Amino acid sequence: MSGSNMIFTSQHDVDLCRLAANGERRAFGELVRRHGSGVRQLLRRMGAQASEADDVAQDAFLAAFERITEFRGEGTFSGWVKRIAARQYLRRLQRDKRLAALAQEAVVDDSHGGATQADGRIDLDEGLKTLSAAERLCVSMCYGAGLSHAEAADALNLPLGTVKSHVKRGLEKLRARLAPPGGVALEGRRENG
Template sequence: MPGSTTLALASLHDVELCARAAAGERKAFGELVRRHGSAVRGLLRRMGAQAAEADDVAQDAFLAGFERIAEFRGEGTFAGWVKRIAARLYLRRLQRERRLGVFADGGDEEMEVRDGDADGRIDLDGALKRLAPGERMCVSLCFGAGLSHAEAAEALNLPLGTVKSHVKRGLDKLRARLAPADGAVLEGRRGNG
């Protein structure tokens, strides 16, 4: 029964699915793609990719992940592993297109995007889009893809201090944009030490 195979795979842990995929079971890897595809595309969108480009790079990342699945040792999450692959592929694409130079200059151009809606929900993607390109890329790599500052610096071919500055400025801007207008939550946090 085809449906029972799908249900059986859906109940397995990512590490078990990786082991089955490494043994040649394509459906196991398909389950990993189903579980984590939208998160990988979301990371790429936060890094600045347009929807179609995010889809293309995510597909390339999963293909690379399938080819290298035996290298996944389960020391971290599969999602983190494939996100790092996707982030690096996207950065290589940017470098090929010579669009990466904009990240080194630290330009502060920002897009006008709403950070939330009338219900008070936070729009992290909208807030990220308002960051300068270098800040958005560095914050996305360090917090979305799980790269260290040093790994992000190497991937972007930037000095470590530049990456740290972009991350700090980006996080400061995100905190300011995403904080409640009345400051109630911030006041409570200060009191808790």
């Protein structure tokens, strides 16, 4: 790594955003390096295939670069770019006319059994695969991208109650699936409404 690139690795995200807003492309490159895999992981959890997650993540970072002056540092850069990516993925779903099918999808077959664990570790990705597409999408948006239920409902163009129902059912299924054998189900996170 060259000396000039090492300068950026020691900078805080907010400082990198400020530098990028002033035209320093390498500063934004450091932000992409830091947060690219997290954005792609969120998109995969929302249901995107690997290549689609790569495409949407790239589009999200391009949009973030174009709008970098809008980032005020009031939240994390990671959360900001994940919200951009989640909204772009939803627009892609709407454009493909798959969203209507997601909202109408029946409950997934629960024949998968208990939690998938390797060496005692909980596998969230495997747990998410057992949810219906609508539940996975709503849970990922509200807990992976950090959107409120109302923001997710707006982005999905669904009634707020429908989003809350998908999130509630999805979280209940995840808690039951990811509970330790013979143990207590996972404790809930904050109310996200």
